[in-house]
Amino acid sequence: MIAHKSSASTGKGDIARSFFGAFRFSRRAIELVWSTSHALTIALATLTLIAGLLPAGIAWVGAQIVDAVVAASREVQSGGAAHLAAVFWLVVLEGLLVGAMAAAQRGISFCQSLLRAQLGQRVNVMILEKALTLDLAHFEDSEFYDKLTRARREASSRPLSLVNRTFGLAQNVIALVSYGVLLVSFSPWAMAVLLLAGLPAFVAETKFSGDAFTLFRWRSPDTRMQLYLETVLAREDGAKEVKLFGLGPMLLDRYRGIFHKLYKADRNLTLRRDSWGLGLGLIGTLTLYGAYAWIAFTTAMARITLGQMTMYFMLFRQGQSAVSAILSSIGGMYEDNLYLSTLYDYLETPVRAPSGSASRGTHATDGIRFERVSFTYPGAESPALEDINLHIRPGESLALVGQNGSGKTTLIKLLTRLYSPDSGRILLDGVDLVDWDETALRRRIGVIFQDFARYQLRVGENVGAGDVNHFEDEARWREASEKGMASEFIENLPAGYETQLGKWFNDGRELSGGQWQKIALARAFMRSEADILVLDEPTAAMDAEAEATIFEHFRTLSKNRIVILISHRFSTVRMADQIIVIQDGRIIEHGNHDQLVQQAGHYAHLFSLQAKGYQ
Structure with missing residues (x-):
């Protein structure tokens, strides 16, 4: 009986505390x-x-x-x-x-x-x-x-x-x-x-x-x-x-x-x-x-x-x-x-406090290093990346090959500090990404994700979104659009760079998938000081000929820069200095095109399958 009274008293106290x-x-x-x-x-x-x-x-x-x-x-x-x-x-x-x-x-x-x-x-x-x-x-x-x-x-x-x-x-x-x-x-x-x-x-x-x-x-x-x-x-x-x-x-x-x-x-x-x-x-x-x-x-x-x-x-x-x-x-x-x-x-949602302040590396010629990097998405049972080791020097290009969901885009998210590794470390110019100032780091990287944003804004603003410091700079719009091979169709639009895109607002104009991808490429080139360019399926909506033309143009413009490319088209992938094949979050093959073909492994099998489609 006494215990019951105590419990009831506690319940009333809890109600009162909850109310007040x-x-x-x-x-x-x-x-x-x-x-x-x-x-x-x-x-x-x-x-x-x-x-x-x-x-x-x-x-x-x-x-x-x-x-x-x-x-x-x-x-x-x-x-x-x-x-x-x-x-x-x-x-x-x-x-x-x-x-x-x-x-x-x-x-x-x-x-x-x-x-x-x-x-x-x-x-x-x-x-x-x-x-x-x-x-x-x-x-x-x-x-x-x-x-x-x-x-x-x-x-x-x-x-x-x-x-x-x-x-x-x-x-x-x-x-x-x-x-x-x-x-x-x-x-x-x-x-x-x-x-x-x-x-x-x-x-x-x-x-x-x-x-x-x-x-x-x-x-x-x-x-x-x-x-x-x-x-x-x-x-x-x-x-x-x-x-x-x-x-x-x-x-x-x-x-x-x-x-x-x-x-x-x-x-x-x-x-x-x-x-x-x-x-x-x-x-x-x-x-x-x-x-x-x-x-x-x-x-x-x-x-x-x-x-x-x-x-x-x-x-x-x-x-x-x-x-x-x-x-x-x-x-x-x-x-x-x-x-x-x-x-x-x-x-009051807790946020990760900025951990770094570095604005430049200690070894400017070292490039990017992944050292035993592993990462699992919150709530996932299996890792998205596991024990990744990789080195890309300035001026080199790297192509990532693998099935959808193998971890290619996750690797890019880690490089851009959208996520942090669970173990291992990623270095840029000899400095761990954790120690970099995030703004300084991201200004060095130009990225086009496969699901890039299609802003319901003017054409020029869609391009200018690549560099917020020059968002309204028309001269920079034009320069970036030339590099992204978008200027030709932009100048044929009713109001050129002032044309409203999308259908949400009056006089909005919709673009084709390939035109939108050229806008996204131009957006990446807005960061003229970026020395790391990341292209995640940047030409998936283009035909093979247009893609080849763009990448030849892109190779010319990206000298002395690190280029990371994700693509399912081997005609593009084979241009890269290094190619890694990712499967289930692990690197299973690593080399250039000729080396991987000679190995007669997974890459060679995928290449031959795609080559037959063009015969």
Whole structure:
């Protein structure tokens, strides 16, 4: 029995800690709003104070008007009129107070609207700034995407909502205190009745706020899938296959299925929330009318005046509204804090601290070395690369050959520090990549990935994306496009380098796959100081003749640079000084074309298969 009591006590303590712990983000939200606009925050606080004090004043003046009218009526019947002027001036005063109350509420709404716009932008920028600091591994993690989705969906509106509720709480507390000052003269118990009547509904509302947040977290993967299905069904890059393969009805049915699943959970929560809210809300209604009967009986016994009765009626009604609003604000703040936890959970995602500061190597002629490098993707069971040893000197070219998924692109990700090896080390000019300043390292590398970005921007900006320092430099666009063999078709576009690409915006122009790859090649050449060029299937969308022309041109331009090439076309691969064959993350063959053909191994087998296709 004792153990049971202890357990129950602990459970209650955990609930209390969980409830009050949920408010830990309130201070940070207020600081965020304050830093967004000092002037608007001060104005909102001042108007909230005024709006909290005025209702009690209006109620008190209303009571004076009723009593003055009763007195004036008696005077008129006896031939006097001394109280008529008092009635007039009291009515004028109440009108001024009501006008001030309306102005204060309008001012509060104005401040909230401006803060909402500024704060929404501020939080969205914070989310995007954080995204810029994250590693590639974060973006390849489904759980992280759930976290990001939750942060973006609700968190941009919650800080202001929390601050508005905080100011609303302050306003209603001020109003309730002012009502209490007037109600004490009627009965000290009046305030206790008001406060106790609102507690049951508050407890229920807080409980269901927690349930709603749990549901919100649970549904994040389904919400992301819905957004993805919308993208597939309604964007041009998925439209062709959706139509040709008849995928539309099936994907739309899946979209509807997710909605019905989420709707069912929402409906059940809403039914429970509203059922409890209705039942517990009746307690407040019964309390209000019980107070009315109490005041009416006291007036009938001539213990208070008719004006006081009117005032107390108003105070009880407004007091109950204030108590309800206070408890609702606290419950809402609890809910806002729960949702804000998703924002700060995302913003506080740990990131890898910059580890190096080197901007140049100790042996400029050493090139790139991989020494016993192994790497496994997070969550994967088998390594993507294992025990890789490799040396590429300046001016040499290296071709990577292997099946899809063998580890070729992973090797490039390690070289560019998008990932770090689990074991072994990679050196550039005698310095471990860990010790390089990442910006300095990446400025030395020009990369074209197989899935390069196709920006819905102008042609020139698509090229300029290769070097952010010269993003708007038209002369550099033209120079890089010449090297990437893209200038000829660019100059034939309607507006040349000013042509909008893609179909998302007006007058957008779509390019062929080969033209996009030339844009990507030009992008790589934007980094004129890059002495390492990495091409991951850069000409997969081109015909063999165009590819051969581009690579002859490319070899001329890449003298004295390290070139790393991934390609499935052996007519291109055979040009490389070194060729490595990767299988299941390991180097199984290494040499030049002639050496590997003579070995009659895996490379020779693949080469002969491809050669037969051209006979």
